[in-house]
Amino acid sequence: MDDLQAQQLFAQEVLQPDPQIDLAKAALYMGLSEYPNLDVEEYLNSLDTMAAELQERLPPVSYPLRVIQVINRYLYEDLGFQGNQENYYDPRNSFLNEVIDRRTGIPISLSLVYLEVARRIDFPMVGIGMPGHFLIRPNVAEMEIFVDPFNQGEVLFPEDCQERLTEVYGRPVALKPEFLQIVTPRQFLIRMLANLKAIYFNRGDFPRALATLDRILLTVPNAPLELRDRGILHFRLNHWNQARQDLETYLTLMPTAEDKPVIRQLLEQMEPQ
Numbered sequence: 001m002d003d004l005q006a007q008q009l010f011a012q013e014v015l016q017p018d019p020q021i022d023l024a025k026a027a028l029y030m031g032l033s034e035y036p037n038l039d040v041e042e043y044l045n046s047l048d049t050m051a052a053e054l055q056e057r058l059p060p061v062s063y064p065l066r067v068i069q070v071i072n073r074y075l076y077e078d079l080g081f082q083g084n085q086e087n088y089y090d091p092r093n094s095f096l097n098e099v100i101d102r103r104t105g106i107p108i109s110l111s112l113v114y115l116e117v118a119r120r121i122d123f124p125m126v127g128i129g130m131p132g133h134f135l136i137r138p139n140v141a142e143m144e145i146f147v148d149p150f151n152q153g154e155v156l157f158p159e160d161c162q163e164r165l166t167e168v169y170g171r172p173v174a175l176k177p178e179f180l181q182i183v184t185p186r187q188f189l190i191r192m193l194a195n196l197k198a199i200y201f202n203r204g205d206f207p208r209a210l211a212t213l214d215r216i217l218l219t220v221p222n223a224p225l226e227l228r229d230r231g232i233l234h235f236r237l238n239h240w241n242q243a244r245q246d247l248e249t250y251l252t253l254m255p256t257a258e259d260k261p262v263i264r265q266l267l268e269q270m271e272p273q
Contacts, residue, residue, distance in 0.1 A: 001032055001036045001037075002036070003033050003036075003211065005032075006029065006032030006033045006036070007033070007214065007215070007218070009029045009032065010026065010029040010030055010032070010215055010218060011218045013025055013026040013029055014026055014186065014189060014218055014219045015218070018184045018185050018186050019185075021185035021186065021189075023112060023115065023116065023185050023188060023189070024043075024044060024047060024096065024112065024116045025040065025044065026185070026189055027095075027096040027109075027112060027189070027192065028040045028043055028044070028096055028097060030095075030096075030189070030192070030193065030215060031095040031096060031097050031098075033211050033215075034091075034095060034208075035095070035097060038097050043096065043097050043100055046100050047100075047113070047116045047117060047120065048120060050074075050075075050079070050117050050120075051117050051120030051121050053074070054070065054071060054074050054117060054121055055121050057070050057073075057074060058070055058121065062123075064123075064138045064140055064143060064145075065145070065155070067118075067121075067123050067138075068138070068147060068153065068155060071114065071117065071118060071123075071153065072152060072153035075113070075114065075117070075153065076152045076153060079103060080103045081103045081104070081105075081110060081113065081149075082103065082104050082152075083104070083105070083106065083107070083110060083149075083150035083151060084104045084105060084106060088106060089199050089202070091196060091199050091200070091208075093105045093106040093109055094106065094108075094109055094192055094195050094196045094199070095109075096109060096112060096113070099112075099113060100113065105150075106134075106150065106195070107133050107134040107135070107148070107149060107150040108127075108134040108188070108191055108192055108195065109192070110149035110150055111127055111134050111135070111136045111149045111150075112188075112192075113149070114136055114147070114149045114153070115127065115136055123138070124138070124139040125137060125138050125139055125147070126139045126182045126183075127182065127183045127187075127188050128146060128180055128181070128182065128183065129179075129181065129183040129187060129188075129191060130161060130164075130165065130179050130180060131165070131168075131173075131179060132165065132168035132169060133148075133150070133164055133165070133168045134149075134150075134191070135147065135148055135149075135156070135161070135180075136149060144157065144158060145157060146158075146160075146161060146180070148164070158175065158180065161175055161179075161180065162175040165179070186219055186220070189219055190216060190219055190220060193212055193215055193216045193219070194216070196208075196212045197209055197212045197213060197216065197229075200212060206233050206236055206237055207237070209233055210230065210233045210234070210237065213226055213229060213230040213233065214230070217230065222249070222253065224250055224253045224254045224257075225250075227246045227247075227249050227250045227253070228246070228247065228250040228254075228257075228259075228263065230242075230246050231243045231244075231245075231246030231247035231249075231250060231263075231266075232247075232266070234246060235247075235266055235269075235270070240270045243266070243270060244267060244270055247263050247266060247267055248267065250263065251263055251264075
């Protein structure tokens with residue numbers, strides 16, 4: 001499958017209303033540009049199989065904490081899923097097919113596996129976009145517990161989330177209520193893509209960073225900072241027409257941007273001499 005077809009499949013999924021977005025499908029479509037021979041149905045079937053095996057392990061009466069305990073035992077002990085502590089910034093940690101194959105990932109990609117398996121056994125859970133460390137929690141009213149899929153499904157209370165935040169940043173960070181808000185499927189995908197974008201930028205892999213930005217902007221069209229970053233990448237890759245279009249749109253959307261002089265300089269460099 002070529003990149004244009006992969007992009008079209010991804011676009012079809014993410015341009016739906018948020019409640020209709022299939023997270024697993026969208027994440028797998030996201031990987032088609034990197035893995036053109038990826039069989040999406042095969043990996044969806046893998047999640048179905050995990051859920052079916054897990055269903056057999058559930059007790060007749062399933063309290064939330066008991067269900068979490070059973071899921072944890074199955075995913076982490078039986079299947080061997082784990083957080084990738086040694087090579088956290090390996091791009092493979094952000095692709096659902098690789099996470100399923102290698103049984104390793106980062107907080108958000110392991111959260112996706114956990115969420116998808118839980119959904120299939122009718123135990124709805126939601127993503128929690130805590131800065132620096134993605135969590136999930138049961139979608140049960142008045143139940144203030146969180147699950148950390150990166151750390152073997154450890155159950156956390158809000159005070160534990162405060163400690164985890166301090167660990168991640170290496171300094172005390174105040175836990176604000178918005179840090180524990182539920183994320184929508186669209187926000188979930190943007191965060192996955194933002195991780196990849198940062199990895200590729202840091203590696204100087206501009207073509208892959210550009211492809212990732214294309215997908216971010218399919219998910220949130222006209223996001224100003226993403227348009228700016230894509231414009232800068234096009235500039236670095238000598239795609240001047242695309243660079244000019246993105247950077248001019250950025251300045252139209254953000255007329256008082258602090259970096260306006262820098263962006264103007266880039267635009268002037270692309271003017272015919």
